[in-house]
Amino acid sequence: MAEVDLDYLANVTTGGFVVSTESYDVEEEIFLCIKTESNTFGEAIVPVFFYLIFTISLLGNGLILFLLLKFENVKTVTNLFILNLVISDLLFTFSLPFWGYYQNHEWIFGDGLCKVVPSIFYIGFYSSILFLTMMTVDRYMAVVHAIYAARTRKLVYVYLASAVIWAISLLSTIPKLILYGTRSDNLYGNLCVETGYDEKTIQWWKMVGYCQQLVMFFLIPLVVILYCYTLIVVKLYRTKMHNKDKAVKLILLIVLAFFICWTPFNAALFIKAQHLYQGNNCDDNIDKVYLVCRNIAYFHCCINPFFYTFVGTKFRHHLATMFSNWIRCGLRYRHSSLSSKISEYSPQTIYE
Known part of the structure; x- marks a missing residue:
């Protein structure tokens, strides 16, 4: 997910025409591929998915954040990791409405947000993957x-690990902060794309982003997750834990969800990297596959909360407590309202 391919949004907006950059520092024309089918396909499905993921993730992660702060002691190893994971997912989530709107319109949010929004997106995305991996190692x-x-397993260990993860995520995002900016097109208005540098430089940084995503934010986390959970399952079966079958099923579900959500996306990203290396970056079919796989990968940020909190007895108990409190408050309010109405129309009131 590290390569959101936000430059694809520019291709959608420009319709794949040659865009002149004579008003900028670079004195050459950059050809944006004509991808009519994938552009039309993207305009139809991408905004819907982005808004849907934004809504589900905001509700799910927001609810976990509320339960965590209200019912839990945040200063424990597990809860601090969950808190950081929720913050990562929310950072990623907050950028989606911008890209959902930009998919079918010009960029209207200014040059500053054109740098800030991609940076927030990637910081949240990278850190989310790393915190998932770190939580696996901790388990x-x-x-x-x-x-x-x-x-x-002390708090200082969590603080140090979290600081390293946030630092890696921030450093990995610096190229996006530098490269992204707005430029004006005569036909399609303002674009938010990688700009200000010659085409070879931009293509080189794209390749760096692809490799970074594939190695740092997929292959290494996948190997770590498979290794750790395999040994955890072996350890559980060697013990006399009474509910170990349930724990093993949860582990398999976590691993399977990670694999299903991220493998197709990274496979499509690998093919795109090959095409970019070969100078063939105008394949409509791979772009359509990439869009579908990317949306599946982004959906993983919505289901993170359910795997790491709601499946646990403790958080489900907090959720039940919260709803029961709301129901009692509602019944109490209804009872008080009914009592006041009865009092209002009692015989004493009528004859006063």
């Missing part, structure tokens, strides 16, 4: 190396 240590983890 591995707590289960497989319980004695060692009991001595070393």
Whole structure:
């Protein structure tokens, strides 16, 4: 997901024509591929998916944040990791309405937000993957190396790991902050794209982004997750834990969801990187496949909360408590309203 292919949005907006850059520092024309089918396909499905993911993720992560702050002690190892994961998902989520609107319109949010929005998007996206990986490592240590983890699993360990993850995410996003900017097109208005540099430089940074996504934010996390959860399952089956089958099913579900959501996207991204390296970046079919796979990958940010909180007994108990409190408050309010109405029309009131 690191390569959101936000430059694709520019291709959609420009319709794939040659865009002159004579009013900028670069004295050459940049050819934007004519991708009529994929552009039409993207205009139809991308905004719907972006708004849907935004709504579900905002509600899910917002609810977890509320339950975490209201019912839980945030200063524990597990809860601090969950808090960071929720913040990452929300950062990613907040940028989606901008891209959903931009998919079918020009960029109206100014040059500053053209740099800030992609940066927030990538910071949230990168950190979300890394926090998922770190939480897997933490669970591995707590289960497989319980004695060692009991001595070393302190808050300072969470603070240090979180600082490293946020630093890596921020550093990985710096090229986006530098490259992205607005430029005006005579036919299609303002665009928010990688600009201000010659085409070779932009293509080189795109390739760096592809490789960064594939290696740092997919292959390494996938290997770590598979390794850790495999050893966790082995450890669980060697113990006499009474509900180990339920724990194993949850682990398999987490791994399967990660694999299903991220593998097609990264496979499509790998093909796009190959085409870019070969100088053939105008394939309509791969772009349509890429769009579908990308939306599936983004959907993983919506289901993160359910795997890491709602499936746990503790958070489900908090959720039940919250709803029962709301129901009691509603019944109490209804009862008080009914009592006041009865009092208003009681015989004493009527004859006064």
